[in-house]
Amino acid sequence: MGYDVVGNGSFAVFPLYKTLYGRRGHAAAMVWIEPHEQMNVADNLVWIENTRWHYPGKSTSMKNDGFLAVFEWDPKPVAPVFGQAHICGAFFAKQQDFTAPYDGAQFHVADQALPVTVTKKALSLERRNDLSATLKTSSSSGLLSGSFKQETPGARRASTLKFKGILVNLQGLGLGFGAYQEPDPETGAYRLNRSKAVSID
Numbered sequence: 001m002g003y004d005v006v007g008n009g010s011f012a013v014f015p016l017y018k019t020l021y022g023r024r025g026h027a028a029a030m031v032w033i034e035p036h037e038q039m040n041v042a043d044n045l046v047w048i049e050n051t052r053w054h055y056p057g058k059s060t061s062m063k064n065d066g067f068l069a070v071f072e073w074d075p076k077p078v079a080p081v082f083g084q085a086h087i088c089g090a091f092f093a094k095q096q097d098f099t100a101p102y103d104g105a106q107f108h109v110a111d112q113a114l115p116v117t118v119t120k121k122a123l124s125l126e127r128r129n130d131l132s133a134t135l136k137t138s139s140s141s142g143l144l145s146g147s148f149k150q151e152t153p154g155a156r157r158a159s160t161l162k163f164k165g166i167l168v169n170l171q172g173l174g175l176g177f178g179a180y181q182e183p184d185p186e187t188g189a190y191r192l193n194r195s196k197a198v199s200i201d
Contacts, residue, residue, distance in 0.1 A: 010035065016048075024056040029071075065192060094140050098123060101174030102200070107135060109148055109163070109180075109198040116200060123167075123176075123200070132158075137176075142167040144176055144200075153185075163198045176200030 012033040019026050029051040051071040057063030097120050105116040107125060114133060117124045123137040123144070133148035144165045149158040165178015177200075181193040 020054075021056060024060070025054040027051075027053045062190075095121075096139065096169065097121075098137075098139065098174065101169055101172060105174060105176075105200050107133070107176075107198070107200050109133065110150055110196075137167060144178060150182070165198060167200070174200070 012035075014031055015028070016031060017026065017028045029048045032047050032049065034045040048071065053067075053069040053071075055065075055067050057066035098118055099120055102116060102118045102123060105118065105123070106113045107116050109131065112131060114125055114129050114131065116135070117126060121139040123135060125133050125135045125146075131148040131150070133146060135144065135146040137144045144167055145163065147160050147162045149160050152159050159182070161180045161182055163178045163180035165176055167174065167176045169175075176198075178198045179195045180198060181195055184192045184194050
């Protein structure tokens with residue numbers, strides 16, 4: 001779909017909808033694209049509104065961990081705000097050079113930061129680091145993955161936690177976002193994993 005907004009330029013808009021959790025939940029959103037003056041994908045402003053993520057709970061008889069998350073982003077400030085309940089669009093150009101966008105980048109996980117080793121086609125971490133963390137990236141897809149070790153109270157050995165995520169290029173600034181899961185020890189016999197963030201900036 002697309003239309004002109006008087007005095008505000010041309011926009012393209014399309015819906016997203018996906019049933020989840022055995023059709024008991026869903027994710028939905030409206031995606032807007034505003035083209036600017038330059039004839040390249042980096043000049044497009046993309047944002048998502050009316051976004052709903054509904055998790056109904058582990059089962060029909062166990063709904064206590066269910067939630068409804070709503071995300072909005074106001075495009076008026078033009079510059080997206082990360083770290084808050086805002087979602088914006090970005091793009092990943094295949095085979096891009098990582099050198100300039102990720103120069104000086106840091107990898108953040110579990111309240112710690114590690115320096116990122118940057119080459120033209122890859123991002124990685126030093127082999128010997130405080131978290132025994134690894135990082136793999138793909139210059140063709142923009143996907144990232146890896147693992148790190150974390151001490152668990154009462155456990156004999158550190159747990160190895162795996163994460164996955166994506167790289168985005170936001171107006172020349174290289175960023176990365178992902179998540180990992182770890183068990184919540186406060187839920188007793190009920191096994192519940194919590195998602196926690198990793199980032200590159």
